[in-house]
Amino acid sequence: DADVTQTPRNRITKTGKRIMLECSQTKGHDRMYWYRQDPGLGLRLIYYSFDVKDINKGEISDGYSVSRQAQAKFSLSLESAIPNQTALYFCATSAAGVREQFFGPGTRLTVL
Amino acid sequence: QKEVEQDPGPLSVPEGAIVSLNCTYSNSAFQYFMWYRQYSRKGPELLMYTYSSGNKEDGRFTAQVDKSSKYISLFIRDSQPSDSATYLCAPRRSGGGADGLTFGKGTHLIIQP
Numbered sequence: 377d378a379d380v381t382q383t384p385r386n387r388i389t390k391t392g393k394r395i396m397l398e399c400s401q402t403k404g405h406d407r408m409y410w411y412r413q414d415p416g417l418g419l420r421l422i423y424y425s426f427d428v429k430d431i432n433k434g435e436i437s438d439g440y441s442v443s444r445q446a447q448a449k450f451s452l453s454l455e456s457a458i459p460n461q462t463a464l465y466f467c468a469t470s471a472a473g474v475r476e477q478f479f480g481p482g483t484r485l486t487v488l
Numbered sequence: 489q490k491e492v493e494q495d496p497g498p499l500s501v502p503e504g505a506i507v508s509l510n511c512t513y514s515n516s517a518f519q520y521f522m523w524y525r526q527y528s529r530k531g532p533e534l535l536m537y538t539y540s541s542g543n544k545e546d547g548r549f550t551a552q553v554d555k556s557s558k559y560i561s562l563f564i565r566d567s568q569p570s571d572s573a574t575y576l577c578a579p580r581r582s583g584g585g586a587d588g589l590t591f592g593k594g595t596h597l598i599i600q601p
Contacts, residue, residue, distance in 0.1 A: 476537075
């Protein structure tokens with residue numbers, strides 16, 4: 377089944393550690409996105425990519441970086457994790473010209 | 489003023505009630521008005537969307553947009569416990585490019601059996 381997968385699903389780490397969250401999709405979509413979700417703040421866009429050579433900052437990109445390794449893979453890195461990056465992280469995809477976004481199951485990240 | 493405002497709730501209603509979920513927005517360039525539903529521990533999924541002003545009905549769900557007042561509504565008739573979820577509004581601009589990828593904070597809805 378076409379799908380958006382995220383690894384890991386849960387991660388606990390310590391302040392200062394480097395963390396990578398990975399997203400893969402089998403939908404054949406060109407566009408990929410990273411969001412974080414916090415209670416009371418909703419979904420906020422971190423980075424998005426409209427194709428392999430296109431990377432754009434979103435609303436809250438400070439402290440994060442991304443890599444689009446292939447059409448199907450989009451990784452999010454926290455170079456030096458801090459406690460206020462504790463959140464639920466979602467990857468999403470969409471096809472060009474189609475506004476529906478398809479979300480992965482999320483990664484729950486805790487930074488101690 | 490934030491681009492999209494949505495009351496986070498929680499909103500608790502008895503089974504069978506009519507539910508009204510609402511958002512307001514500030515950007516008059518928004519043309520598509522989407523509603524996503526998110527169950528606990530899951531990613532959001534598109535429930536339905538409308539284009540420009542007017543109503544759209546899909547089963548027990550009706551989406552309504554009033555562009556003159558920048559007000560978006562989702563109505564759920566004959567609400568069921570399975571409708572318990574967080575509902576996020578997501579208005580979008582027309583055209584390509586950066587799609588104004590903003591979501592409302594989401595309203596947590598609880599349907600009591």
